Amino acid sequence: MEQDQDDLPVMRIRARPGAYACGTETIEQILRAALNVLVEEGSNAFTLRRIAAECGMKVGNLSYYFPHKENLVEELLEAILNGYSDMADEELRDASDDPEERLMCGIAFTLDDIRSKLTTNLFPELWALANHNEKVDRLVQDFYARAQERIALSVRAVNDTLTEEECRTVALFISATIEGTTIFAGHAKPWEPKMPEIKALAIQSLMHLVKTLRSDDLRAFRRSPARLAA
Amino acid sequence: MEQDQDDLPVMRIRARPGAYACGTETIEQILRAALNVLVEEGSNAFTLRRIAAECGMKVGNLSYYFPHKENLVEELLEAILNGYSDMADEELRDASDDPEERLMCGIAFTLDDIRSKLTTNLFPELWALANHNEKVDRLVQDFYARAQERIALSVRAVNDTLTEEECRTVALFISATIEGTTIFAGHAKPWEPKMPEIKALAIQSLMHLVKTLRSDDLRAFRRSPARLAA
Amino acid sequence: MEQDQDDLPVMRIRARPGAYACGTETIEQILRAALNVLVEEGSNAFTLRRIAAECGMKVGNLSYYFPHKENLVEELLEAILNGYSDMADEELRDASDDPEERLMCGIAFTLDDIRSKLTTNLFPELWALANHNEKVDRLVQDFYARAQERIALSVRAVNDTLTEEECRTVALFISATIEGTTIFAGHAKPWEPKMPEIKALAIQSLMHLVKTLRSDDLRAFRRSPARLAA
Amino acid sequence: MEQDQDDLPVMRIRARPGAYACGTETIEQILRAALNVLVEEGSNAFTLRRIAAECGMKVGNLSYYFPHKENLVEELLEAILNGYSDMADEELRDASDDPEERLMCGIAFTLDDIRSKLTTNLFPELWALANHNEKVDRLVQDFYARAQERIALSVRAVNDTLTEEECRTVALFISATIEGTTIFAGHAKPWEPKMPEIKALAIQSLMHLVKTLRSDDLRAFRRSPARLAA
DNA sequence: AATGAATGAGCGTTCATTCAT
DNA sequence: TATGAATGAACGCTCATTCAT
Numbered sequence: 001m002e003q004d005q006d007d008l009p010v011m012r013i014r015a016r017p018g019a020y021a022c023g024t025e026t027i028e029q030i031l032r033a034a035l036n037v038l039v040e041e042g043s044n045a046f047t048l049r050r051i052a053a054e055c056g057m058k059v060g061n062l063s064y065y066f067p068h069k070e071n072l073v074e075e076l077l078e079a080i081l082n083g084y085s086d087m088a089d090e091e092l093r094d095a096s097d098d099p100e101e102r103l104m105c106g107i108a109f110t111l112d113d114i115r116s117k118l119t120t121n122l123f124p125e126l127w128a129l130a131n132h133n134e135k136v137d138r139l140v141q142d143f144y145a146r147a148q149e150r151i152a153l154s155v156r157a158v159n160d161t162l163t164e165e166e167c168r169t170v171a172l173f174i175s176a177t178i179e180g181t182t183i184f185a186g187h188a189k190p191w192e193p194k195m196p197e198i199k200a201l202a203i204q205s206l207m208h209l210v211k212t213l214r215s216d217d218l219r220a221f222r223r224s225p226a227r228l229a230a
Numbered sequence: 231m232e233q234d235q236d237d238l239p240v241m242r243i244r245a246r247p248g249a250y251a252c253g254t255e256t257i258e259q260i261l262r263a264a265l266n267v268l269v270e271e272g273s274n275a276f277t278l279r280r281i282a283a284e285c286g287m288k289v290g291n292l293s294y295y296f297p298h299k300e301n302l303v304e305e306l307l308e309a310i311l312n313g314y315s316d317m318a319d320e321e322l323r324d325a326s327d328d329p330e331e332r333l334m335c336g337i338a339f340t341l342d343d344i345r346s347k348l349t350t351n352l353f354p355e356l357w358a359l360a361n362h363n364e365k366v367d368r369l370v371q372d373f374y375a376r377a378q379e380r381i382a383l384s385v386r387a388v389n390d391t392l393t394e395e396e397c398r399t400v401a402l403f404i405s406a407t408i409e410g411t412t413i414f415a416g417h418a419k420p421w422e423p424k425m426p427e428i429k430a431l432a433i434q435s436l437m438h439l440v441k442t443l444r445s446d447d448l449r450a451f452r453r454s455p456a457r458l459a460a
Numbered sequence: 461m462e463q464d465q466d467d468l469p470v471m472r473i474r475a476r477p478g479a480y481a482c483g484t485e486t487i488e489q490i491l492r493a494a495l496n497v498l499v500e501e502g503s504n505a506f507t508l509r510r511i512a513a514e515c516g517m518k519v520g521n522l523s524y525y526f527p528h529k530e531n532l533v534e535e536l537l538e539a540i541l542n543g544y545s546d547m548a549d550e551e552l553r554d555a556s557d558d559p560e561e562r563l564m565c566g567i568a569f570t571l572d573d574i575r576s577k578l579t580t581n582l583f584p585e586l587w588a589l590a591n592h593n594e595k596v597d598r599l600v601q602d603f604y605a606r607a608q609e610r611i612a613l614s615v616r617a618v619n620d621t622l623t624e625e626e627c628r629t630v631a632l633f634i635s636a637t638i639e640g641t642t643i644f645a646g647h648a649k650p651w652e653p654k655m656p657e658i659k660a661l662a663i664q665s666l667m668h669l670v671k672t673l674r675s676d677d678l679r680a681f682r683r684s685p686a687r688l689a690a
Numbered sequence: 691m692e693q694d695q696d697d698l699p700v701m702r703i704r705a706r707p708g709a710y711a712c713g714t715e716t717i718e719q720i721l722r723a724a725l726n727v728l729v730e731e732g733s734n735a736f737t738l739r740r741i742a743a744e745c746g747m748k749v750g751n752l753s754y755y756f757p758h759k760e761n762l763v764e765e766l767l768e769a770i771l772n773g774y775s776d777m778a779d780e781e782l783r784d785a786s787d788d789p790e791e792r793l794m795c796g797i798a799f800t801l802d803d804i805r806s807k808l809t810t811n812l813f814p815e816l817w818a819l820a821n822h823n824e825k826v827d828r829l830v831q832d833f834y835a836r837a838q839e840r841i842a843l844s845v846r847a848v849n850d851t852l853t854e855e856e857c858r859t860v861a862l863f864i865s866a867t868i869e870g871t872t873i874f875a876g877h878a879k880p881w882e883p884k885m886p887e888i889k890a891l892a893i894q895s896l897m898h899l900v901k902t903l904r905s906d907d908l909r910a911f912r913r914s915p916a917r918l919a920a
Numbered sequence: 921a922a923t924g925a926a927t928g929a930g931c932g933t934t935c936a937t938t939c940a941t
Numbered sequence: 942t943a944t945g946a947a948t949g950a951a952c953g954c955t956c957a958t959t960c961a962t
Binding site for chain 4: 501502503504505580581584585587588589590591592593601604626629630632633635636637638639640641642643644645650651654657658660661662664665666668669673677678
């Protein structure tokens, strides 16, 4: 299930009313080239000229489809993040019916995904961009909200003693653990070879948390914050 | 211990052979301005012009101290990352002697730190930069290696059934969990208000992991990876 | 008789051999849009894109009717200048039979016209264009030649002591006085409220000139130019 | 006194505090090149690249001195219009003491000036620009306000039966007559050879107006506007 | 030590134009 | 007829860098 570097990323590209088929194809080429530049060379190299060169077009034509660079960025992020969401939905559809197994599978699947070059390189760019670009921030936060909502449902199915709010907090914690792993054990990272052990730790630790957590555990800490308790 | 936004970040600025004190002060001004621009406006605005304006100098003078922008970036990252390391060392020096408490405190301290604007904004930039800049990558990985070495020592002190290697893996997992939290519950992030509960989860979950983990748990998973087991 | 800002300018659009009525309508729409852009936003905004937007068409279609922007400019100027000429002819047709009254009326009529937004904004653009565009220059000069010919006829009718050549010179002087007023007392100009007094001065001064001028007055000055006499 | 085409236009260039001598010279070169492009090729060719080529510099250096093109335009117009004002002041200083002669001389001088390529080409550009650029409009209107104030003083000296307001109206009329002549008898215009006769007409007609005008003449027309009277 | 000056390359964007559909 | 698509050139502007002062 690990995404190969050569695999073209799956993008859900917004349909355009009345556009020629040719134009839609061109848009996809541009977005794919843009994604490639962003992933392979980083946001510093993410220029219209570089993207145009990547897809063998002229700068003016990119501006024809995306009057402002901002438009291209937004559409690219929308497409790629929707692609990720679609991939997750599909994975869930094929997964087991057993709640624990579903949750475990989801964690494993995502940890596999972050080892792809695409994911390892793309998401840190998004995190950085989001801090100074409101629209990117909204897109990224919405994406994670959807992802964590999926996790929260699984958490609830495993442990129904938790409130919905608590499930979402646990889901965020699970999500944070996985995302954080990207920067240490993602594609070409020094700890990438240790990913099997890390995955083991993550699954064991997070599954135990989900299964044993009680509402009181959260409430207790809220009353006496860790840094005072410590 | 939470770092205030107004607190100037602590930087350990590299001494220059034969440099006048005056020059050192100027360098500090430049680096501080550079850090400020990077944190407040992101890498897009991280230009010599913008930095020069921030510290009331002319662009030419920045080039006098840092012949190439690359030099400035490296020295800045070195200084700020060393500053973070110093801060951690200091915190450990003042911490309890009890191993569990030391570890718990370290986790709590770091989770507090990621709520500062500085940390929330700076590190995603570093993660993104590191993916396409070898020198930045080395600096960042070295920084995390030191951080995780500190954690690994604490882990070993709490659970001496684990090998050094296993302790390092656990330390990386702890580190990943904390870093990952940055993008969801860092400064001005939507989940920032939930940080107390997240901290509770992190401490409870990670401490339990450290205390109960056995070498077999890691070996078992290595033989049968999660994605097959799932 | 003052041209209202809301009045659509009258254009005499050149018939195209073998053109369908539909095409003629489209051409008129384009020319009207072009004129509107030129008058409202100036020659800087006078681009095919802007004009196309103004008449709800696509740029490509403008190029279909006017293969080169130059063609559009020429046809536009021809149409609008012919429209002005037609308007003047019509005004003369309705005017009194008394020579003096005809001349006075013509001056007043033109001074009224330069207060329209159309005239105030259009003609300075033409004067500027004509200085660096031979075709525009020819169109504009021809237009003024026709206008001054009309004035010259009136001048002769009032004062038959002057030669035709002298009448044309006087007509040019009258025309220059009126055109020059455009930039000071035209639409939205600071002196526009003073237009009644200016009109009074113009009529009194110019009519007196026409009535009293003798050929010797011109010859005398030719022999001893003002700048030496002064 | 006629300004030769080869004569460099006189510009009153704003002093810059703390600038190197070199920089001031460069600014003058830029402004002179800019003026040359505007006069010789019109506002369509008035681009930073064209100007840079004209003075043998690179575009970036123009931007160094004038961060925005707007700044260059404003400074250029200020310098050249102030230059014209200075020239007029100087001319007045050397003129006769006799009021009539002073006025006549001023008219003749200005009519001579509009035959220069610079004036013939520059001013129509300004008139056109002013209609869609507020700052240009202000500069141009201020320039003419100063010019007409000078004329108004002469008018008053010749005919003290007029109020100040009336003198200003007459001055505007004189100014309009002269400016309007630019487009017909300016440099390279078809009627340029007739300039002696036109100058004769202008002086005879305008001087007679100034000498014989009575306040009643203006008041009468104000009560019964020409277009109704006609 | 610091600045003013200048460069060359590149940025996002807009332009008139061409052409297949 | 009219549009979508694409181009190549140019636009104003910003960039890191160099260098004389």
